[in-house]
Amino acid sequence: MPGFGKTLLCADNNGKGYKLSAQGERLTINLNYEIARSHFAELQRSVQQLAEAGYNIPEEIITSMEQSETHLKEADKYLSQSPTEMKKVVDELNKSLQLSLSANERLHLAKAEVDIEKYRKGTAVIKIVDDKGKPLPDVKIECKQISHDFLFGATPMGGNGSYDPRYAKLMKDSGINRSNITIRWGRIEPKKGVFDWSNIDLYQDIDAQLKAGFKLTGSLSMWFYRNSQVGDDFCPDYLSRLTFDELKKNLYQHMYTLTSRYRGKIDTWEINEMNLSWANYLDLTGEQKFELIKAFTEAVKTANPEAEVLMNSMALPFEFGPAYSDLDTVPYPVMLDLLKDKGQLPDIIGLEFYYSGVTTEGYVQPALELSAVSRLLDEYSKYGRPIYVNEFSVPSRYIAGSGWWHRPWDEPTQAEYLKGFYTIAFSKPFVQSINWAWGSADQDAFTLSGGLLDTNLKPKTAYHALTKLIEGWHTLETGTTDGNGELSFRGFAGEYEISAQTPNGKKSLGRIHVYQQAEQQFILQH
Numbered sequence: 001m002p003g004f005g006k007t008l009l010c011a012d013n014n015g016k017g018y019k020l021s022a023q024g025e026r027l028t029i030n031l032n033y034e035i036a037r038s039h040f041a042e043l044q045r046s047v048q049q050l051a052e053a054g055y056n057i058p059e060e061i062i063t064s065m066e067q068s069e070t071h072l073k074e075a076d077k078y079l080s081q082s083p084t085e086m087k088k089v090v091d092e093l094n095k096s097l098q099l100s101l102s103a104n105e106r107l108h109l110a111k112a113e114v115d116i117e118k119y120r121k122g123t124a125v126i127k128i129v130d131d132k133g134k135p136l137p138d139v140k141i142e143c144k145q146i147s148h149d150f151l152f153g154a155t156p157m158g159g160n161g162s163y164d165p166r167y168a169k170l171m172k173d174s175g176i177n178r179s180n181i182t183i184r185w186g187r188i189e190p191k192k193g194v195f196d197w198s199n200i201d202l203y204q205d206i207d208a209q210l211k212a213g214f215k216l217t218g219s220l221s222m223w224f225y226r227n228s229q230v231g232d233d234f235c236p237d238y239l240s241r242l243t244f245d246e247l248k249k250n251l252y253q254h255m256y257t258l259t260s261r262y263r264g265k266i267d268t269w270e271i272n273e274m275n276l277s278w279a280n281y282l283d284l285t286g287e288q289k290f291e292l293i294k295a296f297t298e299a300v301k302t303a304n305p306e307a308e309v310l311m312n313s314m315a316l317p318f319e320f321g322p323a324y325s326d327l328d329t330v331p332y333p334v335m336l337d338l339l340k341d342k343g344q345l346p347d348i349i350g351l352e353f354y355y356s357g358v359t360t361e362g363y364v365q366p367a368l369e370l371s372a373v374s375r376l377l378d379e380y381s382k383y384g385r386p387i388y389v390n391e392f393s394v395p396s397r398y399i400a401g402s403g404w405w406h407r408p409w410d411e412p413t414q415a416e417y418l419k420g421f422y423t424i425a426f427s428k429p430f431v432q433s434i435n436w437a438w439g440s441a442d443q444d445a446f447t448l449s450g451g452l453l454d455t456n457l458k459p460k461t462a463y464h465a466l467t468k469l470i471e472g473w474h475t476l477e478t479g480t481t482d483g484n485g486e487l488s489f490r491g492f493a494g495e496y497e498i499s500a501q502t503p504n505g506k507k508s509l510g511r512i513h514v515y516q517q518a519e520q521q522f523i524l525q526h
Helices: 031-052 059-080 086-119 165-173 198-203 206-211 237-241 244-261 286-303 332-341 370-383 411-427 461-472
Strands: 121-129 140-145 151-154 178-182 215-222 266-272 308-314 348-353 387-392 431-436 476-480 486-492 494-502 505-514 519-525
Touching: 031 059, 031 086, 059 086, 086 121, 086 370, 086 411, 121 140, 121 494, 121 505, 140 486, 140 505, 165 206, 178 206, 178 431, 198 206, 206 215, 215 244, 215 286, 244 266, 244 286, 266 286, 286 308, 286 332, 308 332, 308 387, 332 370, 348 370, 370 387, 370 411, 411 431, 411 461, 476 486, 486 494, 505 519
Parallel strands: 121 519, 151 178, 151 431, 178 215, 215 266, 266 308, 308 348, 348 387, 387 431
Antiparallel strands: 121 486, 140 476, 140 494, 494 505
């Protein structure tokens, strides 16, 4: 789309789809016209739905929508002429489409700003009293947020999945508070029943990551994937020689042992890409997959009743075409629907958003514009489970033949997309984590040039953009208590240090925890 990007676009007949009434019938459509008409209709629906929900629609969005409609009508006029001047038709359609796409992105971003205030904050009423419980008016207090409930992640914390304190400090300084510990079955249990903890304890230095304040996820804990790059790291060869019953028992014991050993350190464990054929090295049937998911979950919950199971896969339902037989490859929502029917929905739904640039394996990823990201996230809210954007990155360098957004990828464009993506995802009440992965620096990135740091660990423009975003989503409130000794404020969910201003400086009054979408009262003694 000239002036907007090379992205995945939709023609849907104004939301009604295209249908044939009889076998053998053919339908010919003008694709340029249908795409422009469909995106204009989508913009109209979005504006109407948000206006009815009480959102203020910026005037410039209305103006863009009117201009888009005008260009559609001009295209209609040129199409009705004989002979048809197709160049003029396409020019008008492109102008209409560009206006609709740009306006819809701005509309979703405007909605996100409102929703962040609505969903990510809570109200705290602080009452200051003396040692006898008497309210103290006119006390100057400061409420400083020192931690965030929302999980901002980055992975890995070192080169080639290792731990490196230089990575960790840079990530921590930017506001990152979550990390993934890569669970490589083939290295942890290289022989059946024989465990080696060095990869987790030493190479990834789990204790150093915990000391740095990162909340940890056991990522890729069940991922039956092999290729020339990872070898048998995630799927040791001896698994393929087991009967299915032996495999299921081995899986249970493997996860029980892992969860028990790291209880209180790693309390979230990931099942990865069970709906995709490339993660089925063991050639499991659909029913066998469900049995292993059940065994995995039972092992984790038995070893640690407080632990959670995260299931992760590609967010786009249709990225890899129609389903193959016996659940070898099915759209992720189909897998989730089947699990829901069986009463086996995971505790957390993880989504991969690799929708720009080229991967290390040479796969050209479809590019998504921001309103499509917003709608896609909304689709997964129907399951009523917390959602982790578990893997997300975009490149800082354009590779010929790949998709692009607004401009061919460079550092400023990577940063601009990051800001839009994080703003939209952070605004969704069901999204609880956004993880920049894989990886933190360019040499580890699954998407080529997809790191927040370059190969010399120098922060890119996107790193600074993320730092500024996270800083802006922290609350610092100062004020003076009223006649009842109270001060109220709205702040982002997390832990706060409350201090009073005295002639001798600040005096700590204690800590409070603010929960999003809640109002709480705290009584603190001066």
